[in-house]
Amino acid sequence: MNLLFFELQNVFLPEAILLIFIIFNIVATLTFGKRIYKFSSRIALFAVLLPLITITAGIAHGGYTIFSENYIQTNFTMVMRVLILMGTFFTILLSQNIIKKLRFRAFEYYTILLTSTFSAMCLVGANDFVPMFIALSGMSISNIILIAYWNKYKPKEAAIKYLISSAVGMGFFLFGASVMYGISGEMNFNLLNLHYYGQDSSLLFVLASMFMVFGMMFFAGCVPFNRWIPDVFQGSPYPVCAYLSFVPVVAGLSILARFFGNIMTEAPLMQLILSVIAILTIACGFLAIIRQTDIKRFLGYSAVAQSGLMLLGLSIFSSYGTASFVYFAIVYLFINYGIWAGGITFVACAKSDNIEDYKGLFYIRPYYTSAFVFCIAALAGLPPTAGFLSRLYLYSSAMRIDLSGLPVLLIVLLITVAGIYGYFRLIGIMFDKSAKRELFYKEQMNTKIVLYFCTLMTLVTFFFANQIIWLSMFAALDL
Amino acid sequence: MFDITSLLSLNIIIFAPAVAALIVASPLFGTNQIYIRRFTKTFATIHLLYSLFFVAYYLYGSDNFYQEITILGNSWLSKLGINAAFGADGFTILLCAFTSLIFLFVFIISKTMIRTKHKMYYALMLVLFSSTLGIFCAKDMFVFLLFWQTELIPIFLLISQWGGVKAPKAAQKYILYNFSGSLLLMVAMISLYYYGYHANGTLSSSIDFLRIYQADNIFPELLQDIIFWCLFIGFAVKLPIIPFHTCYTSCLTEAPAPVRALISSVLINTAAYGLIRFNLDLFPELFTKFAPIIMLIAVTGILWASFGAFKQKEIVKTTAYINIVYMGFFLLGLSAANKTGFDGAFFIMFANIFVAAALSIMTGYIEQTFKTKSFQEIAGLGKFAPRLMSLSYIIIFAVIGVPLTISFSGFFLVFSGAFSADFADALMPKICTAVSFVSFILLAASGLRLLDGCFGGISQTEKKYNDITGHRLMVLLILCLFIIFFGCFPDSLMSFYSDVTDMLAEVLRV
Numbered sequence: 001m002n003l004l005f006f007e008l009q010n011v012f013l014p015e016a017i018l019l020i021f022i023i024f025n026i027v028a029t030l031t032f033g034k035r036i037y038k039f040s041s042r043i044a045l046f047a048v049l050l051p052l053i054t055i056t057a058g059i060a061h062g063g064y065t066i067f068s069e070n071y072i073q074t075n076f077t078m079v080m081r082v083l084i085l086m087g088t089f090f091t092i093l094l095s096q097n098i099i100k101k102l103r104f105r106a107f108e109y110y111t112i113l114l115t116s117t118f119s120a121m122c123l124v125g126a127n128d129f130v131p132m133f134i135a136l137s138g139m140s141i142s143n144i145i146l147i148a149y150w151n152k153y154k155p156k157e158a159a160i161k162y163l164i165s166s167a168v169g170m171g172f173f174l175f176g177a178s179v180m181y182g183i184s185g186e187m188n189f190n191l192l193n194l195h196y197y198g199q200d201s202s203l204l205f206v207l208a209s210m211f212m213v214f215g216m217m218f219f220a221g222c223v224p225f226n227r228w229i230p231d232v233f234q235g236s237p238y239p240v241c242a243y244l245s246f247v248p249v250v251a252g253l254s255i256l257a258r259f260f261g262n263i264m265t266e267a268p269l270m271q272l273i274l275s276v277i278a279i280l281t282i283a284c285g286f287l288a289i290i291r292q293t294d295i296k297r298f299l300g301y302s303a304v305a306q307s308g309l310m311l312l313g314l315s316i317f318s319s320y321g322t323a324s325f326v327y328f329a330i331v332y333l334f335i336n337y338g339i340w341a342g343g344i345t346f347v348a349c350a351k352s353d354n355i356e357d358y359k360g361l362f363y364i365r366p367y368y369t370s371a372f373v374f375c376i377a378a379l380a381g382l383p384p385t386a387g388f389l390s391r392l393y394l395y396s397s398a399m400r401i402d403l404s405g406l407p408v409l410l411i412v413l414l415i416t417v418a419g420i421y422g423y424f425r426l427i428g429i430m431f432d433k434s435a436k437r438e439l440f441y442k443e444q445m446n447t448k449i450v451l452y453f454c455t456l457m458t459l460v461t462f463f464f465a466n467q468i469i470w471l472s473m474f475a476a477l478d479l
Numbered sequence: 480m481f482d483i484t485s486l487l488s489l490n491i492i493i494f495a496p497a498v499a500a501l502i503v504a505s506p507l508f509g510t511n512q513i514y515i516r517r518f519t520k521t522f523a524t525i526h527l528l529y530s531l532f533f534v535a536y537y538l539y540g541s542d543n544f545y546q547e548i549t550i551l552g553n554s555w556l557s558k559l560g561i562n563a564a565f566g567a568d569g570f571t572i573l574l575c576a577f578t579s580l581i582f583l584f585v586f587i588i589s590k591t592m593i594r595t596k597h598k599m600y601y602a603l604m605l606v607l608f609s610s611t612l613g614i615f616c617a618k619d620m621f622v623f624l625l626f627w628q629t630e631l632i633p634i635f636l637l638i639s640q641w642g643g644v645k646a647p648k649a650a651q652k653y654i655l656y657n658f659s660g661s662l663l664l665m666v667a668m669i670s671l672y673y674y675g676y677h678a679n680g681t682l683s684s685s686i687d688f689l690r691i692y693q694a695d696n697i698f699p700e701l702l703q704d705i706i707f708w709c710l711f712i713g714f715a716v717k718l719p720i721i722p723f724h725t726c727y728t729s730c731l732t733e734a735p736a737p738v739r740a741l742i743s744s745v746l747i748n749t750a751a752y753g754l755i756r757f758n759l760d761l762f763p764e765l766f767t768k769f770a771p772i773i774m775l776i777a778v779t780g781i782l783w784a785s786f787g788a789f790k791q792k793e794i795v796k797t798t799a800y801i802n803i804v805y806m807g808f809f810l811l812g813l814s815a816a817n818k819t820g821f822d823g824a825f826f827i828m829f830a831n832i833f834v835a836a837a838l839s840i841m842t843g844y845i846e847q848t849f850k851t852k853s854f855q856e857i858a859g860l861g862k863f864a865p866r867l868m869s870l871s872y873i874i875i876f877a878v879i880g881v882p883l884t885i886s887f888s889g890f891f892l893v894f895s896g897a898f899s900a901d902f903a904d905a906l907m908p909k910i911c912t913a914v915s916f917v918s919f920i921l922l923a924a925s926g927l928r929l930l931d932g933c934f935g936g937i938s939q940t941e942k943k944y945n946d947i948t949g950h951r952l953m954v955l956l957i958l959c960l961f962i963i964f965f966g967c968f969p970d971s972l973m974s975f976y977s978d979v980t981d982m983l984a985e986v987l988r989v
Contacts, residue, residue, distance in 0.1 A: 413662040
């Protein structure tokens with residue numbers, strides 16, 4: 001018992017703290033929530049900050065397993081869990097506007113959000129198919145509730161769409177996992193690793209892992225399963241979109257990285273499939289943003305393209321590729337939340353989701369727009385932002401193994417031109433001098449903080465790239 | 480003992496404009512246009528004086544400059560093997576000084592040519608300033624690429640915000656072309672970077688390092704060819720070389736006059752500089768191998784663009800095509816692959832800075848006073864503007880390469896270099912030079928047509944127009960003085976870069 005507690009403290013402490021707060025939120029919803037709903041945001045922020053501190057302060061160390069090797073903590077999972085927690089932290093900051101409308105139902109909202117975060121963290125650390133499946137179901141169910149929760153929007157259809165796609169995705173995953181169990185008799189990653197060591201090229205194994213990968217593709221919004229993203233985004237409020245475009249994506253791709261790093265260390269066929277999926281995803285995202293008129297769909301498709309780029313990093317099957325993925329994810333955290341914070345600000349300003357209504361916003365809010373444009377430049381991968389370096393690192397990792405990366409690189413870069421066109425179109429509309437408008441709106445302090453902080457962080461991750469790349473290498477070497 | 484060189488820092492010369500841009504853009508600075516203008520002009524003057532110290536130091540000690548970018552005591556991005564450093568030899572230092580000069584002039588003439596959104600305009604201009612200097616001084620491929628891509632957003636906004644009616648479309652086109660070009664550069668650079676890694680085991684993207692192992696010829700031949708042409712096309716888009724010139728002419732017609740002066744003089748020189756630093760310096764063998772093809776491209780470009788310059792109906796388009804012809808001659812001199820040709824090409828580069836800036840300011844003034852771009856409505860300007868006319872004569876004579884103007888030495892060296900080029904097919908350089916002579920006549924004709932169309936003839940309007948005065952007159956006068964000075968004393972310019980051309984010719988001969 002004592003030993004278990006020690007291990008819990010070392011590995012599961014952040015999740016345990018989160019769990020305690022989730023239970024607290026449930027109790028508050030049912031009993032005394034009406035009296036203290038004004039503090040709900042602060043409580044939720046505290047619930048995220050505390051695990052963040054426990055992970056970063058090194059109370060939780062790497063290299064431990066608990067629950068009979070079902071759950072693992074490595075450098076990689078530590079970094080990724082920090083990213084997920086920071087994503088939730090920003091989401092809570094951005095949710096201020098929603099909370100005003102929800103009033104004493106705020107605790108419900110935070111219960112769902114924190115449950116989703118908890119599941120995402122568990123997914124990253126899962127070392128066995130069973131906890132992985134549990135975490136996946138927890139994440140998808142809480143996301144469905146998060147989408148279907150709102151009355152004002154058109155969420156029900158989106159939630160049904162998410163439900164069906166996630167069911168299909170999880171079906172794929174279960175099928176793959178069971179085939180893998182059937183041919184090896186193991187479910188634990190460590191034991192699977194022993195079993196498959198040196199016989200990666202077995203076709204059945206590749207087929208099974210392909211199904212498993214497809215299950216994860218759903219959460220990352222990669223190509224066969226990306227249809228839910230624009231519709232769900234259109235039907236959800238902004239903070240939920242920001243959350244869905246970062247946390248599940250990173251969680252799904254991290255477990256893939258761990259799966260590839262630990263079990264399938266070498267599989268040329270799988271590499272080919274992954275690069276093809278990555279290219280298709282990037283193409284789908286970047287080609288679709290050219291003609292979007294709705295800002296949410298625009299950002300949704302751009303999120304698809306970004307997750308495709310992250311998948312490209314994973315498709316390299318080496319620690320360089322994983323390191324570039326980690327660096328990309330760190331940078332993308334700030335870019336993503338900066339972009340969505342800018343979106344919230346401008347929707348409050350333009351009172352519309354239509355991009356054409358953003359005309360001339362620069363002349364009303366020059367500093368907001370500059371920060372927003374800065375984030376868009378980072379999303380498009382232009383210097384002087386960390387977006388440029390993350391692309392550079394990713395592309396150069398794609399070439400690291402041999403020259404087979406060259407055609408992939410050429411195709412990806414060709415598609416990127418379309419993306420640039422889309423992003424410059426958005427910038428051009430915001431700077432359009434023909435529109436003259438005067439709009440007033442109440443500034444939201446939290447949104448402002450998130451926007452400026454994220455813009456600053458894209459610069460910081462650019463100037464201190466050496467240190468952050470060191471961190472990503474540190475994470476990638478211990479999956 | 481106190482060392483004077485410790486005061487001369489390349490980091491300061493490159494990043495000071497960016498800091499100035501932050502100061503101008505900050506909310507504390509206010510939006511008073513007079514203060515903004517005075518601040519930027521003072522800053523540019525100080526910057527010019529500071530860069531003149533570099534020039535003086537180079538003349539005195541003839542020493543090269545080198546400086547690393549460090550953050551928290553470490554070299555920035557050493558984890559990726561990027562040697563983040565700036566370096567400058569005589570050629571680069573002179574380019575930096577001239578860049579600083581042109582930016583100062585552009586800030587001066589912006590007073591009357593830019594009338595709205597001053598804060599944003601000057602902030603973007605200063606960012607452009609910084610990135611241009613960064614391109615010239617970068618000692619690493621990726622640092623070069625970083626500054627190269629940093630230019631995109633400022634240029635896009637500068638053209639689309641202060642340009643004409645069709646400016647947003649033109650800006651978008653220019654950006655798409657340039658971004659595609661820079662992606663080709665990226666492909667080439669990443670391949671170089673990793674092929675070097677596989678061959679040597681050292682991860683580095685430093686240009687000096689690449690030059691050393693490049694000499695060992697370890698690449699497969701096909702890959703080398705691909706990298707070479709990727710680099711060439713990437714630079715050709717910005718240079719501009721003929722199939723890629725449409726974005727350049729349309730953006731130049733729509734851009735406001737100060738931005739036009741920048742794009743046509745300084746920014747296309749960054750592409751020329753890249754061509755020298757990468758294609759010529761890193762791949763000397765391939766350059767000699769492909770020199771005949773490059774010469775053909777150059778001659779086609781010259782012929783096409785000089786025809787284009789001759790048949791345009793708008794003055795700005797004519798000047799745009801004249802720029803393309805100049806860059807064609809630059810490429811012709813480079814493709815000759817001998818010392819004379821290189822000297823000529825470099826000279827054309829410097830000549831283009833002054834000639835293109837002067838042309839842009841001249842056409843900008845005419846455009847602003849007459850509110851039109853076509854030749855027909857402008858005729859008879861000489862009656863109103865004798866001062867502008869006499870300065871324009873000097874500029875157009877410089878364009879068509881009359882002796883004692885800056886372009887004459889450049890054209891002369893390019894022609895003699897190209898004529899004596901040592902190719903396998905001995906007749907080919909002769910024919911190419913002859914053809915470019917013919918197009919040279921067309922260039923002269925279009926220059927004279929520009930002069931005659933604007934100042935000759937009888938004015939059709941009753942309205943009175945003012946002559947050029949004040950700061951614009953001063954800027955044009957100084958540019959004309961530079962044009963004549965370097966025309967009379969070409970050695971003063973050539974002494975700065977003869978080391979570089981010597982070295983390049985030496986490498987090619989081996």
